Amino acid sequence: MSPATRSSTCRRPDTMTRETATLHPRSRAITSTGVAALCLMATGLYMAATAPDEETQGEAARLLFVHVPSAITAYIALGAGLVTAVWYLIRRSPAADLVSAAAIEVGVLFTAITLLTGMIWGRFVWGVWWDWGDARMVSTAVLFFFYLGYLALRRSISDPRVRAVRCAVLGIVGFVQVPIVHYSVLWFRTLHQGPSIIRPDLANSTMDAAFVAPLGAALAAFIAILAYLVAVRVRLARLEAAVDRAASTSQPVGASVGPPSGLSV
């Protein structure tokens, strides 16, 4: 049942109470994901701090353990946004729309972290914060602003169904940029270096094993943080949707039901 039809359905108080209860889940799953993320983060931080210095980059190389995992996590988040957007268009499930939006919002956050850590690393290693001639930097900036546009679009449409359809299409279309960003360093001549591990000649990693383990630990931590943030954001979105429904049903014009007495958020 879609939110629009639900808002015009007459509900008995006990259904309302039950619904309200599901809106406030004391979810053990979310809490344990959060705890797991914290533990993995501590492990990752420790391993990143105790990794050896890099030969030419020195301490700046440690940004690798934030920059690369956050970029991969952003890809994963935007990928989850894509899959759930497709799911929404096929099944018209409001939950898929909320998960898609949450994943993309967190993906934007990780893209921002990627851009910021990249700029700091660039200042140390290249000597500049930014270069508009570089394909990796420009494509990542375009991706970031595109998905900011997605978030702006979500805020500008009030009808949940219209919003869900338009955002799903935008979330699917926008994902085209992820492979462009990823392969930009191979397709173009860039200032940004090419891949060290996930490279066309996979067997010839250019990264010493001493850096691979902390990188893996950091990646695990980032993925756990992603899972936690998306879960929390979905729950928040459900509460927001309930408030919107309550607000729309309390309007006298076109309202077929009484005030949402049982709904306290």
Place this chain on the structure above:
Amino acid sequence: MNRRHVLIPAGALLAIVVGFLVWGGLTDNVVYYLTPSEAVDQRAGQEPGYRFRLGGLVEADWLRGTDDGVEFVVGDGAVSIDVVHTGAVPQLFRPGIGVVVEGAWEGDTFRSDTLLINHDEQYRAVDGEGTYQVPTAGP
């Protein structure tokens, strides 16, 4: 679903694809940097004072710090170009590292005012050699 639902995202998709194609086409003609071989090849067709980026490896055998910059040779294995750089020298500058310099030909030397390190994808654990210093006196 009305027509706008399709048109807006289709327009966005088109904008992305066209944007990247145009931008990619631009960078294909005006590449991010020229290699020393390309720079020498294309020199005849350039106006005097034409500014471009030159990218290659700092050659190991000759390098000299100056009062306001550094002089070195940048090469790609086939062609070597003398570079006189005036301005900030990044911390990581050293023989053998990749650089991108921005500037123009002046005679047979390349006069640069922007020096960037083009670090490769190598990550090697430190072996305790200490920090590299640009030598102040050269041959």
